[in-house]
Amino acid sequence: EAQLVESGGGLVQPGGSLRLSCAASGFTFSDHYMDWVRQAPGKGLEWVGRTRRKVNSYTTEYAASVKGRFTISRDDSKNTLYLQMKSLKTEDTAVYYCARVTTTTTFPLDIWGQGTMVTVSP
């Protein structure tokens, strides 16, 4: 069964850094683009960014709200996705989900992790 498990969330002060991990199992991780999506408490879903595959040179895309502060990377040998977050702001407080991008023509997200909470507070 395909599964994603996030870890690394916690409490961090404004201006601080945190790295989230997402461990994949049950599918060929290296075949898929992978996304991060976040959800602030009581709010809707916000796409954070995407990493493509090795064949696409692991290129990335980001939402404007995190560009220059967040970096998405992956280690295909460990079946793990990462989100390095720097210069954190209180508005980055959210549950962070990793999600698998399908291989259909329009790239929807078909497998999601359970999420990990990040709280940015003094």
Add this chain to the structure above:
Amino acid sequence: AIQLTQSPSSLSASVGDRVTITCRASQGIGSALAWYQQKSGKAPQLLIYDASSLHSGIPSRFSGSGSGTDFTLTISSLKPEDVATYYCQQFHTYPVTFGQGARLQIK
């Protein structure tokens, strides 16, 4: 960025009712739209992709339609387990964007 506007933002319907949620894009996105269901405290789940294709394992009472700027998610006969918030998402242009969500409750 492409904006997605869902309507209504919240709705209440009776078991067995036909329910329709719409998603309007600020510019044309072809069929690059997906619908997700998120139950309270859980991760979202893919329902529909490519605007009208039913994801594997999703009950046939869910359906999607539309192209260009106007899209619809329909539940043909509402069940109690359909209580959730529903989101549309576009993949036509970066940044990928979500609608604000539509909260569905049972009367």
